[in-house]
Amino acid sequence: MTSNNQHTVARRVEVSGVALHSGKVVRIEILPSAINSGIVFKRVDLPGTPSVPAHLSNILSTDLNTTIGHGEVKISTIEHLMAAFAGLGIDNALVKIDGPEVPVMDGSAHPFVTRILAAGISTQDAQRRYFVVRQAFEFKMGDKWIKIEPAEVTSFAMEIDFTSKAIGRQSFSFNLDRDSFLEIAGSRTFCHENDISAMRKAGLAIGGSLENAIVVSDDEVLNPEGLRFDNEFVRHKLLDCVGDLSLLGGPLVGKITASKSGHGLHAAFMKALWVRRQELLTTVEDMGVRRAKDSLSNIAGAIA
Ligand SMILES: [Zn+2]
Numbered sequence: 001m002t003s004n005n006q007h008t009v010a011r012r013v014e015v016s017g018v019a020l021h022s023g024k025v026v027r028i029e030i031l032p033s034a035i036n037s038g039i040v041f042k043r044v045d046l047p048g049t050p051s052v053p054a055h056l057s058n059i060l061s062t063d064l065n066t067t068i069g070h071g072e073v074k075i076s077t078i079e080h081l082m083a084a085f086a087g088l089g090i091d092n093a094l095v096k097i098d099g100p101e102v103p104v105m106d107g108s109a110h111p112f113v114t115r116i117l118a119a120g121i122s123t124q125d126a127q128r129r130y131f132v133v134r135q136a137f138e139f140k141m142g143d144k145w146i147k148i149e150p151a152e153v154t155s156f157a158m159e160i161d162f163t164s165k166a167i168g169r170q171s172f173s174f175n176l177d178r179d180s181f182l183e184i185a186g187s188r189t190f191c192h193e194n195d196i197s198a199m200r201k202a203g204l205a206i207g208g209s210l211e212n213a214i215v216v217s218d219d220e221v222l223n224p225e226g227l228r229f230d231n232e233f234v235r236h237k238l239l240d241c242v243g244d245l246s247l248l249g250g251p252l253v254g255k256i257t258a259s260k261s262g263h264g265l266h267a268a269f270m271k272a273l274w275v276r277r278q279e280l281l282t283t284v285e286d287m288g289v290r291r292a293k294d295s296l297s298n299i300a301g302a303i304a
Contacts, residue, residue, distance in 0.1 A: 006091040006128050008032045010120030015112065017103030020077055020189075020213070021065065023206035026099035028081075030116065033094045035126040038249055039085055041068070041075045045098040054082060056247040056270045062263035064204055066244055076101040079263065080189075083243030084112035086251070087181030088121060091128055107188035107212040109239055132282045133254030139269040144260040146241075146269045148280075151255040158238045158258045164192060165219035170234035176242065176251075184242070186228055187235035190214035193222060241266060248274070253284075 009032050016027040033040070039054040050073045052058050058068040065077040081102050085093060087109070105111035138147040157173035167190075174180040191205070193215050199205040205213075214232065215222045229235055237258075244266035245252055258265075273280060 004127055006035050006124040006126045007089050007121050008092040008124060009090060009116055010122040013115050013119045015103060015105070015115055017105050017111075018207040018212070019099060019101035020104035020107075020207050021204045022076075022099070022101050024099055024101075026097060026101060026103045028098075028102060029096040030119075031094040031096065032122065033092045035092060035124045036129075037092045037094075039082065039090075039093050039095065039246075041078070041095045041097055043073055043075065043098075043100075044096045046073060054078065054247055055249050056267065056274060059247065059267050062267045064199065064263070066247075066263045066267070068247075074100045077104065078102050079240050079243035080105075080107075080109040081112050081243070082246045083181075083239045084109040084116060084185065086242050086246035087176070087185060088113060088116055088178060089251075090116070090121060091250075092124065104189070104207060104212045107190075107214070108186050108236070109243070110186040113182070113185045127285045129250045130284045131248055131250050131252050131277070132284050133252065133280065134282045135280050137273060137276070137280050139265070139272050141265050141268060144258075144262070144265045146256070146258040146261050146265060148252070148273070149255045149257075151253070154251065154253050154256070156238050156241060156256045156258075158234055158241065158261065160234050160237055160260055162233070164216050166216040166221050167233045170231045172231055172234045172238060174238070181242070184235040184239045187232045187239055188212070188214050188228065189236055190216060190233055193217050237261065245270065250283075252281075 009030055013030040019026050040051050042049055042051045052069050052075055060069045060074060061067045066079045067074055067076040068078060069075055075097060133148045133150045136149040154176040159171040161169045191213055210223045221227055241258055241261055244263055248270055
């Protein structure tokens, strides 16, 4: 097995739970799927069971979560499940869902990760398609920004700065591989207690509770069990970033740095990048061949 191959889930994975924003119980089934099919969601509760590929061209909204779809067909809060796929290196899967929103579980990607690992991951007989950063590109929205630069391996670095003393300034970075991903997979989503009533008035966070989110007041964490990591907040922002950026449709190879980012910034950044992808990215089917070519040209350069 090489990590350059495409992967899918080895067996069916079933997960059910409450949806964060609607508060309804939703069931998802993750099924193995063919090479080059990508991650595709299928609304089995709707007539004709419409499908929506998890791709940036299908992003409908980024208001406190990432929602994809078309017309009335929507799938919300896909980011933690998408992060689980990206972090575990799963390229292809069919996600059948019987409602408009992925269950929130404990507010992290950990429940998806453990169930997928228990079912197993199967290697497929085709190379992955990577998007290798060819040229540095920075995208800003107010005081938020995200930047990509060429690098041999994929790394993520993030900083956040919240006025709430319970969060404050935090930064974290890691190289995206399966083991390092497990260090952020368990970090939970969070909100400020003052924002809860506004979110509920907007019809959001109806299913939210201390069971599936960290809630902070100005200077303390209200969850009785406390935090899972000292810097759980920035780890979760990284988790969201990994999940959202996977909507490019293939792994991004480069150094990714972000400050105060969120779903809206990720979506706008990807759309700007996609427009200029011919110039900024190289699509590579076989990283092994590329590395061999690079080292050959280095040797040729050294001899010359
Ligand atoms: Zn999140």
